Amino acid sequence: MTSYLIRRILSVIPVLFLVSIFVFLLLRLTPGDPAAIIAGDNATPETLARIREAMGLNEPLLTQYVKWMGGILQGDFGRSLISGVPVLDMVAGRIGPSISLAVMTIVITILVAIPMGVIAAWKHRSWVDHLVMSFSVLGFSVPVFLVGYVLLLVFSVKLAWLPPQGYRPLTDGLGPFLERAILPSLTLASIYIALIARMTRAAMLDVLNEDYIRTARAKGVGERRLLFVHALKNAAVPIVTIVGAGFALLISGVVVTETIFNIPGIGRLTVDAVLARDYPVIQALILLTATLYVAVNLLIDLSYPLFDPRIRY
Amino acid sequence: MTLRSRDFSDAPVVLEISDLVVRVSDRDLPPVLKGVSFDIRRGETVCLVGESGSGKSVTSLATMGLLPRNALHVEGGRIALNGQNLLDVSSAQMKQRRATDLAMIFQEPMTALNPVLKVGPQITEVLDLHTKLGRAEKKAKVLDIMRQVHLPDVERIYDSFPHQLSGGQRQRIMIAMALILEPALLIADEPTTALDVTTQQQILSLIAEMQQRHGTAVLFITHDMGVVAEIADRVCVMRQGEIVETGPIRQVLETPRHDYASKLLDAVPSLVPRPSRQAPPATPVLAAQNLGKTYRSGSFLGKKTEVRASHGVTFDLSPGRTLGIVGESGSGKTTVARSIMRLIEPTDGRILLDGDDIAHLTSSQMKPKRRKLQVVFQDPYRSLNPRWTIARSLTEGPLNYGVPYDTAIAEAKRLLKIISLPEDALRRYPHQFSGGQRQRIAIARAVMLKPEVLVADEAVSALDVSVQAQVLDLLDELQRQTGIAIIFITHDLRVAAQICDEVLVMQRGAVVEQGSAERVLHDPQHEYTRALIGAAPGRFWDFAARKPLVA
Numbered sequence: 001m002t003s004y005l006i007r008r009i010l011s012v013i014p015v016l017f018l019v020s021i022f023v024f025l026l027l028r029l030t031p032g033d034p035a036a037i038i039a040g041d042n043a044t045p046e047t048l049a050r051i052r053e054a055m056g057l058n059e060p061l062l063t064q065y066v067k068w069m070g071g072i073l074q075g076d077f078g079r080s081l082i083s084g085v086p087v088l089d090m091v092a093g094r095i096g097p098s099i100s101l102a103v104m105t106i107v108i109t110i111l112v113a114i115p116m117g118v119i120a121a122w123k124h125r126s127w128v129d130h131l132v133m134s135f136s137v138l139g140f141s142v143p144v145f146l147v148g149y150v151l152l153l154v155f156s157v158k159l160a161w162l163p164p165q166g167y168r169p170l171t172d173g174l175g176p177f178l179e180r181a182i183l184p185s186l187t188l189a190s191i192y193i194a195l196i197a198r199m200t201r202a203a204m205l206d207v208l209n210e211d212y213i214r215t216a217r218a219k220g221v222g223e224r225r226l227l228f229v230h231a232l233k234n235a236a237v238p239i240v241t242i243v244g245a246g247f248a249l250l251i252s253g254v255v256v257t258e259t260i261f262n263i264p265g266i267g268r269l270t271v272d273a274v275l276a277r278d279y280p281v282i283q284a285l286i287l288l289t290a291t292l293y294v295a296v297n298l299l300i301d302l303s304y305p306l307f308d309p310r311i312r313y
Numbered sequence: 314m315t316l317r318s319r320d321f322s323d324a325p326v327v328l329e330i331s332d333l334v335v336r337v338s339d340r341d342l343p344p345v346l347k348g349v350s351f352d353i354r355r356g357e358t359v360c361l362v363g364e365s366g367s368g369k370s371v372t373s374l375a376t377m378g379l380l381p382r383n384a385l386h387v388e389g390g391r392i393a394l395n396g397q398n399l400l401d402v403s404s405a406q407m408k409q410r411r412a413t414d415l416a417m418i419f420q421e422p423m424t425a426l427n428p429v430l431k432v433g434p435q436i437t438e439v440l441d442l443h444t445k446l447g448r449a450e451k452k453a454k455v456l457d458i459m460r461q462v463h464l465p466d467v468e469r470i471y472d473s474f475p476h477q478l479s480g481g482q483r484q485r486i487m488i489a490m491a492l493i494l495e496p497a498l499l500i501a502d503e504p505t506t507a508l509d510v511t512t513q514q515q516i517l518s519l520i521a522e523m524q525q526r527h528g529t530a531v532l533f534i535t536h537d538m539g540v541v542a543e544i545a546d547r548v549c550v551m552r553q554g555e556i557v558e559t560g561p562i563r564q565v566l567e568t569p570r571h572d573y574a575s576k577l578l579d580a581v582p583s584l585v586p587r588p589s590r591q592a593p594p595a596t597p598v599l600a601a602q603n604l605g606k607t608y609r610s611g612s613f614l615g616k617k618t619e620v621r622a623s624h625g626v627t628f629d630l631s632p633g634r635t636l637g638i639v640g641e642s643g644s645g646k647t648t649v650a651r652s653i654m655r656l657i658e659p660t661d662g663r664i665l666l667d668g669d670d671i672a673h674l675t676s677s678q679m680k681p682k683r684r685k686l687q688v689v690f691q692d693p694y695r696s697l698n699p700r701w702t703i704a705r706s707l708t709e710g711p712l713n714y715g716v717p718y719d720t721a722i723a724e725a726k727r728l729l730k731i732i733s734l735p736e737d738a739l740r741r742y743p744h745q746f747s748g749g750q751r752q753r754i755a756i757a758r759a760v761m762l763k764p765e766v767l768v769a770d771e772a773v774s775a776l777d778v779s780v781q782a783q784v785l786d787l788l789d790e791l792q793r794q795t796g797i798a799i800i801f802i803t804h805d806l807r808v809a810a811q812i813c814d815e816v817l818v819m820q821r822g823a824v825v826e827q828g829s830a831e832r833v834l835h836d837p838q839h840e841y842t843r844a845l846i847g848a849a850p851g852r853f854w855d856f857a858a859r860k861p862l863v864a
Contacts, residue, residue: 212426214419215425218412218417219416219438220408220409220443221438222408230430233430308428309474309476310429
């Protein structure tokens with residue numbers, strides 16, 4: 001187990017190294033001169049030369065990469081080209097809302113989707129099953145912004161139960177946090193519920209046909225215990241895989257929802273940085289996302305033995 | 314060992330099934346069970362025997378109230394346990410009676426236990442559900458029943474997962490789980506079919522022992538007449554949802570009244586080897602010399618491990634002869650077959666095909682040789698591509714070797730005649746055929762290439778006995794017509810006795826005995842061979858002759 005863990009962590013290094021090369025070249029190989037893009041249309045040659053010098057663009061690529069990487073390894077991701085604020089501070093300020101939102105979305109998803117999938121599989125081909133599957137198709141096909149605006153319209157505008165927009169960290173108290181986080185989380189959860197309910201149903205349908213389910217019935221095990229103790233744990237591995245991958249996606253890819261609800265998260269930072277061609281910020285965000293993916297995948301893999309004792313590392 | 318002749322006429326009736334009719338739900342098909350009636354008394358074992366699809370398992374599941382929902386339902390009749398009709402009992406009450414009054418064990422002990430839960434708690438669950446014992450009492454009771462089923466080191470096994478136990482141990486766990494509350498009735502649905510013969514014998518005697526200790530009535534479902542002869546007090550022979558013959562074991566085995574029962578008994582292959590055939594003075598087509606395969610694994614951080622899957626296998630095989638490789642699971646017999654087929658590369662020794670060593674050929678060097686070596690696998694449901702027509706499956710091999718399509722189709726048609734299938738079978742798909750038909754198609758596919766050697770890996774093990782007999786006959790006929798050499802891999806000594814000229818007995822990767830089938834089966838030299846023959850169920854009875862076998 002320990003040696004497996006060490007090997008897995010070591011294997012992260014080449015992955016991130018490749019990502020860093022890609023990110024680095026992204027800036028240098030973009031058509032046109034980054035300095036020209038940064039300086040704008042009306043820049044004088046002197047300004048351009050100054051920017052080039054400041055960005056180190058006159059040095060050989062390898063030297064540039066080593067300097068950049070050296071900075072990152074010491075925690076220096078450079079400064080934003082637009083605001084001049086250190087990139088690390090910008091990202092750090094935005095990660096909190098994104099992570100809170102992602103965690104809450106996943107919690108809602110698990111609480112809703114797994115029972116939904118289990119019950120749909122249990123009542124296979126009944127009206128309950130059809131209802132769950134229809135909801136699932138709906139969740140996939142209705143765009144996120146529509147769900148978001150409908151929720152806003154109903155709960156904030158018409159009923160005025162919840163504030164329409166904004167974000168308050170958990171440190172301001174559970175109430176204010178939940179008030180503002182619940183609608184965006186529900187919006188995001190709609191699509192994940194659809195996905196994970198489907199996965200759960202499929203995994204459970206396989207498991208419910210297994211011989212040990214018949215054995216459990218022959219012992220006189222009740223239906224609830226049968227589903228949630230005997231079957232669900234066997235169906236857990238694919239479900240956990242999807243939940244984990246979904247979580248990683250959530251942190252980086254929730255632009256629309258963050259925009260609708262005016263949440264200062266990573267998603268909006270990414271969009272703003274891309275639109276402004278703020279390269280140091282884009283680079284840092286891509287590296288962050290890649291690291292997150294690798295870390296979450298490692299955690300998922302390590303969690304498998306908790307569900308299935310036949311998997312050992 | 315002889316047939317049982319115990320008298321139960323004074324014992325109370327535990328289970329009485331009368332006129333049980335089961336139908337397929339929402340479809341207008343003939344009933345699956347057409348009025349089945351029988352009873353079992355306290356301490357008695359009744360065997361339900363029949364081939365697949367005869368309704369044995371449906372009978373047992375109906376009794377447990379476990380018929381698949383929305384698929385099958387009981388339409389009429391009575392299932393009375395200790396006088397109470399289980400069909401009138403509410404589902405909550407039925408749940409309570411399972412494991413308490415009636416319990417069941419299943420065929421496949423690997424899949425019948427939940428793989429993600431420890432086995433001890435799986436047994437304890439029965440007590441959680443049906444008793445109000447304290448934690449310590451429960452554990453003591455579980456450990457006690459685990460000792461009763463002769464599990465070693467019960468404390469350790471209590472905390473083991475199913476995959477950490479052997480097949481026999483898992484089945485013991487199932488039996489412990491079923492009998493912990495001393496139910497009046499135990500239903501055993503093919504409980505030993507997936508086990509090796511030596512393990513099977515242990516499990517059969519364990520069931521008999523537990524039955525004697527607790528006075529359990531046992532309903533034992535099997536397709537294996539050998540097993541029936543070992544354990545039955547009474548037999549019910551089922552066919553197509555009906556009991557066609559019933560009676561005390563001796564009566565059914567000695568003087569069966571119904572044609573079908575006689576046919577079933579005739580189809581049981583005899584343990585007496587067939588008369589040996591004259592060995593032709595031909596040069597061997599295939600020879601293995603000191604063949605072995607060792608699996609090595611291990612990474613630069615982990616420890617190196619070596620598994621010797623097989624070693625020291627040496628034999629000659631002449632055209633028209635059949636070599637049997639016999640052994641239990643894990644003996645290495647399939648590794649030998651795969652090495653010979655060059656599906657894997659052996660690590661030691663030589664394989665001579667027509668005098669050329671093929672042991673280490675690359676796959677492109679191997680390609681021209683492949684057509685000389687063909688294989689038939691165990692499971693005809695999985696060895697044919699379900700999305701391909703029979704014509705495509707049969708002609709694929711020849712087409713790969715450049716045979717024109719017309720020639721290949723003509724050959725396919727010729728072979729279909731030999732395997733007794735109509736010509737229009739070519740346009741059909743595998744699911745439209747029965748298991749026996751599929752296996753015959755798989756054999757036709759193998760011989761399409763006119764191979765010199767045919768490897769049959771447990772080729773009849775998944776088939777019912779009557780179908781088994783047909784497939785064995787087919788192999789025999791093909792061999793006489795074409796002079797093909799056959800390597801027949803089996804765990805079943807009866808089958809080996811019927812088809813093999815020579816037999817090679819393997820245990821834990823090594824050949825322990827080798828010789829003519831007659832010599833090995835009549836006069837086994839090695840202890841393990843003797844144990845295998847001793848464990849063959851019903852070895853004391855000659856089914857076809859309807860009388861005990863005099864050695």
